[in-house]
Amino acid sequence: MVGIVDYGMGNLLSVFNALDWIGAEVEIITSPPDLESAERIILPGVGAFRDCIATLNETGFAAALQREVIEKKKPIFGICLGMQVMAKRGLEGGKWEGLGWFDADIVRIQPDDPQLKVPQVGWNQIQYDQQHPIFQELPQNPEFYFVHSYHMAFRQPQDIVATTDYGMAVTAAVCRENIFATQFHPEKSQDYGLKILENFLNWGRDQ
Amino acid sequence: MLNKRLIPKLQLKAEQFGSKTKMVLVTTRQFGEVIPIGDPVSQARIYQSQAADELIFLDIRPQEGQWELLTGLLRQVAEEVFMPFTVGGGVRTLEDFRLLLSNGADKVSINSAAVQNPDLITRASERFGAQCVIVSIDYRRMPDGSFQVFTQSGQNPTGLDPISWALEAERRGAGEILLTSIDHDGKQEGLDIATAALLQGKLNIPLILGGGCGLARHFIDGFTQGGAEAVCAGTFFCFRDQNPIQTRSHIKNAGIPIRIHN
Numbered sequence: 001m002v003g004i005v006d007y008g009m010g011n012l013l014s015v016f017n018a019l020d021w022i023g024a025e026v027e028i029i030t031s032p033p034d035l036e037s038a039e040r041i042i043l044p045g046v047g048a049f050r051d052c053i054a055t056l057n058e059t060g061f062a063a064a065l066q067r068e069v070i071e072k073k074k075p076i077f078g079i080c081l082g083m084q085v086m087a088k089r090g091l092e093g094g095k096w097e098g099l100g101w102f103d104a105d106i107v108r109i110q111p112d113d114p115q116l117k118v119p120q121v122g123w124n125q126i127q128y129d130q131q132h133p134i135f136q137e138l139p140q141n142p143e144f145y146f147v148h149s150y151h152m153a154f155r156q157p158q159d160i161v162a163t164t165d166y167g168m169a170v171t172a173a174v175c176r177e178n179i180f181a182t183q184f185h186p187e188k189s190q191d192y193g194l195k196i197l198e199n200f201l202n203w204g205r206d207q
Numbered sequence: 208m209l210n211k212r213l214i215p216k217l218q219l220k221a222e223q224f225g226s227k228t229k230m231v232l233v234t235t236r237q238f239g240e241v242i243p244i245g246d247p248v249s250q251a252r253i254y255q256s257q258a259a260d261e262l263i264f265l266d267i268r269p270q271e272g273q274w275e276l277l278t279g280l281l282r283q284v285a286e287e288v289f290m291p292f293t294v295g296g297g298v299r300t301l302e303d304f305r306l307l308l309s310n311g312a313d314k315v316s317i318n319s320a321a322v323q324n325p326d327l328i329t330r331a332s333e334r335f336g337a338q339c340v341i342v343s344i345d346y347r348r349m350p351d352g353s354f355q356v357f358t359q360s361g362q363n364p365t366g367l368d369p370i371s372w373a374l375e376a377e378r379r380g381a382g383e384i385l386l387t388s389i390d391h392d393g394k395q396e397g398l399d400i401a402t403a404a405l406l407q408g409k410l411n412i413p414l415i416l417g418g419g420c421g422l423a424r425h426f427i428d429g430f431t432q433g434g435a436e437a438v439c440a441g442t443f444f445c446f447r448d449q450n451p452i453q454t455r456s457h458i459k460n461a462g463i464p465i466r467i468h469n
């Protein structure tokens with residue numbers, strides 16, 4: 001079963017429907033102990049970093065995720081703010097400590113080109129920085145739907161698996177062991193997005 | 208590079224069929240004449256197969272507090288349409304936002320309520336994030352040559368200038384502006400490029416421009432001369448032998464970055 005973490009932030013219905021469409025056995029998890037029964041986890045999120053991490057901590061999901069993802073090594077897919085909150089620190093309206101799974105800061109995007117507005121809203125191409133099973137069967141530069149003002153900035157870029165160009169290199173996808181996350185919304189990115197979610201369901205299965 | 212967006216606009220109106228009420232897809236002409244077209248859910252599916260970038264659903268005759276028809280429609284669309292969609296028409300409160308977002312909408316557009324209560328923009332933006340607050344602005348050219356914002360589906364003059372109102376909406380936390388010229392709506396003679404260009408010189412959030420597309424050329428003008436991040440159209444895709452795939456190819460051929468799917 002794939003469990004979608006419901007901590008009260010974001011459009012879970014779309015994520016649920018997308019996974020349901022590709023044939024996953026999917027449940028929305030509202031109580032942290034129930035995360036134990038999930039084989040794979042989706043961490044969605046829309047809104048502000050501070051609210052997100054505060055809610056994860058208050059609800060007990062932060063501790064449950066630490067157990068399931070870091071100790072038990074279950075595959076997890078973070079989407080948008082669900083990716084950002086995996087960083088060490090968020091620098092959105094102050095300094096906030098994140099889950100700390102990626103040695104990175106969440107910083108505001110600052111495109112070189114003054115014509116480019118923040119937030120970035122719309123479909124942008126990604127470039128692969130690394131080969132990854134989750135990109136299997138996708139074309140060379142697929143387009144995905146982004147909507148964000150902040151992105152994950154690394155001191156050491158070894159965890160970046162894809163970037164996108166928005167007047168600067170913007171982190172589009174990251175991976176570390178069993179943790180995969182995208183800044184874009186696969187559940188809103190039509191065929192390529194559904195393909196990525198499908199690849200996530202199969203990730204690690206045939207190894 | 209970020210692509211420009213092509214957004215079909217699905218205008219909706221509740222219609223009685225025997226004992227049942229259903230949401231019907233309609234188009235309008237200068238916000239007056241309403242022409243029923245068909246089923247919005249199947250049309251949304253078709254737009255997905257034609258790789259539209261986003262969809263906008265607007266209930267043009269909302270009835271206060273009656274959300275069941277719209278939310279039912281949204282849930283149906285969200286089950287099989289995997290692209291962002293904006294929903295609007297009759298949104299007045301934070302609770303309306305929450306209801307629409309939890310039924311599958313990604314963004315909510317507000318129009319009349321934002322003018323009556325500009326604080327709604329700020330509060331919705333703080334609570335749900337600026338990315339899901341679209342301020343929709345309908346305006347007309349007045350006999351003296353000035354421009355004025357109209358609310359309630361183009362019925363009520365507000366005394367506001369569309370450009371200064373758009374900039375105020377941005378200051379108050381809007382994530383995007385949806386700008387529609389009532390004079391150009393449904394006439395298929397082109398967008399109001401001059402007003403868009405004037406606004407784009409000052410606006411720091413994305414502009415969705417609509418009202419008047421009748422040729423692929425009009426979309427191109429909206430992007431190049433109007434400087435819009437997105438162009439939306441309703442009538443264009445309903446009454447012409449045109450679809451987003453064809454239009455997109457024309458736009459791409461004009462050298463504008465836009466997604467060409469498969």
